[in-house]
Ligand code: FES
């Protein structure tokens with residue numbers, strides 16, 4: 001830890017001193033000691049997403065992933081259940097599995113050949129006679145399970161803490177945001193079958209968190225993706241689809257004030273969301289008609305409601321989000337105080353016309369691949385924030401936009417509007433709860 | 440033929456390094472496409488996501504953006520060096536009226552005090568133009584780290 005004299009002094013008072021109602025101290029983003037505490041108190045307690053059960057459809061299928069810097073394995077065992085365990089041999093600690101994905105009858109440790117079933121049960125050690133009799137029995141040498149695991153609509157979550165709120169309580173009203181994504185599939189299921197993008201950028205994880213619902217930035221950060229008529233390139237792919245063009249500006253380059261009308265808001269535990277862009281209107285055409293027909297066949301009268309895209313994105317604090325327009329989830333894993341790694345997992349709406357999926361794939365390629373026209377400018381500004389915040393002389397970062405305009409209820413939810421920075425303030429309040437012991 | 444193909448591919452590399460993106464794009468046929476898969480051995484661009492999968496329209500959007508005065512991720516702009524080697528003409532697999540050319544690509548990119556090296560295998564399907572010369576029917580680059588962790592990419596391979 002590069003000379004962190006404040007380390008010993010990071011008591012509640014010091015932590016509270018980093019966050020005020022309309023500003024946060026730059027140490028919030030730059031202090032390695034704060035980061036280490038966050039890993040323990042936020043990432044160590046919150047429910048974190050690992051992936052989607054459709055990544056491991058068959059018995060023996062597995063993927064390796066990262067859960068708050070810890071290597072884990074998500075696998076499907078012969079009994080059809082999904083398991084989540086640490087990727088660490090019970091003998092002397094070697095990772096038992098290094099492939100990003102695959103199918104295994106058993107996991108075999110490369111070091112001394114200990115073997116594990118795909119549910120993590122210890123299945124034997126070579127030449128066991130030199131161990132005292134009975135030593136290897138009794139499940140003590142299984143792969144350690146992530147303390148808690150839960151699945152909601154196919155999304156697999158792990159929690160590093162054995163106690164605390166269950167997934168249901170943790171998600172709260174945000175469950176409806178997951179439903180809104182999954183219910184758009186005529187079969188009522190989504191599938192992660194398109195691989196992933198992974199990228200890394202040199203900025204603190206919270207800078208990305210604060211950015212995703214920031215309606216104040218698109219017209220500036222993303223100026224280079226805006227055409228002369230104020231619209232962004234077709235986010236829905238390459239098809240002739242005017243509806244997929246997002247209007248960032250009016251034709252005279254002035255702010256499109258429709259942005260100020262968008263609903264934003266959040267719920268308990270720091271989760272936030274924003275409404276879908278009004279300029280991203282519903283689709284039409286023959287493919288859409290086939291989609292509608294498939295939805296009506298499945299949902300009857302509820303079809304129109306289930307088809308509607310309600311939000312642009314929804315952020316599940318502290319670690320993942322759903323992007324509805326591009327149809328993916330974004331998993332955001334902190335690596336160090338000034339480095340974050342993203343995994344983008346596109347989701348196929350099962351039962352929807354193949355053309356829609358193709359458009360979604362292309363949309364992901366164009367906006368959210370490492371070469372993505374949207375992501376690359378976002379990452380650039382996040383990195384610049386991290387670098388800028390290394391400077392002394394001005395200690396505070398300002399989040400005062402739209403201050404006190406939001407309507408807050410007693411259950412920890414709030415509603416706001418437009419380019420207000422209320423969503424970031426809501427995240428900051430959750431941060432304090434986690435860090436100072438109330439979450 | 441071989442000399443002509445080499446000349447064409449070296450020109451392509453130089454246009455990218457000199458940031459003459461519009462001229463680069465015009466090497467592609469009207470129905471041409473440029474593909475950089477995000478997984479090894481991907482068979483079809485619709486099997487999964489891609490790092491680049493551009494038809495002429497997306498290419499144009501992307502390249503116009505590279506010239507935009509407010510493209511923050513290219514301030515300062517990347518300097519690149521594309522080097523091609525191991526050029527092989529695949530007599531067996533070309534499509535009608537096209538020559539399939541395999542090559543190995545090394546690209547150095549320098550931006551903001553950092554140099555990054557990329558390596559990949561390229562396939563160009565070159566369509567022989569009526570009046571002589573080539574246009575790119577499709578170009579595919581299989582990066583050795585295609586499913587790895589990336590930082591921002593802006594300049595095509
Ligand atoms: S460390 Fe795994 S068998 Fe020894």
Ligand SMILES: [Fe+2]
Pocket residue numbers: 217218221222374378
């Ligand atoms: Fe953005």
